Amino acid sequence: MTILSAATSLHVRLFGWLEHQLEPWFLGLSARLIFSSVLLFYFLNSALTKVGDGPLGLFSPSIGAYAQIVPPVAEAAGYDTSQIAFLPWGVIVLAGTLAEFILPILILIGLATRLAAIAFIGFIAVMTFVDIQFHGVEAETIGHLFDNVHNSAILDQRLLWLMPLLLLIIKGPGTLSVDHFLARWRRPETG
Structure with a gap:
């Protein structure tokens, strides 16, 4: 047996054993x-900025929620929620607010994990669109793929956010x- 084949065999056995031990629980967790x-x-903190007053405030989003999620609609209504149609705008804002509360908790505990991860990817896509289209972020904040800058708040960070979600969709939440x-x-x- 040559040194190369012995090293290859050791590599295969070692990492095969490691994969077998960790596969059921480690990656998802x-x-x-x-x-x-x-x-x-x-x-969760972002969601708290969107809730209305009182115990049912979660189901009555504040004007801040409208300003964050659908800024042109909030501006057109003079930042008066009573002037904003529930369909579709109120439903969109309510869904976005609830998603910020529910999806992170589902991911953490591993409940409906694959669906929550898919929904979260959709949420991040909408969030990114709103940030770029309506909040006027500059090109430096958006970033570019394969550039020399590693910390753009939109592209670089959110691509990294997506990686664990993609892993959860493909591999599941683990045991x-x-x-x-x-x-x-x-x-x-x-048995």
């Missing part, structure tokens, strides 16, 4: 925890998730 550690409070426990509860092991 780490993707959920990394995404949540970076973005859970970012989105340490509510999804896994619910699946086991629905299908008790026979």
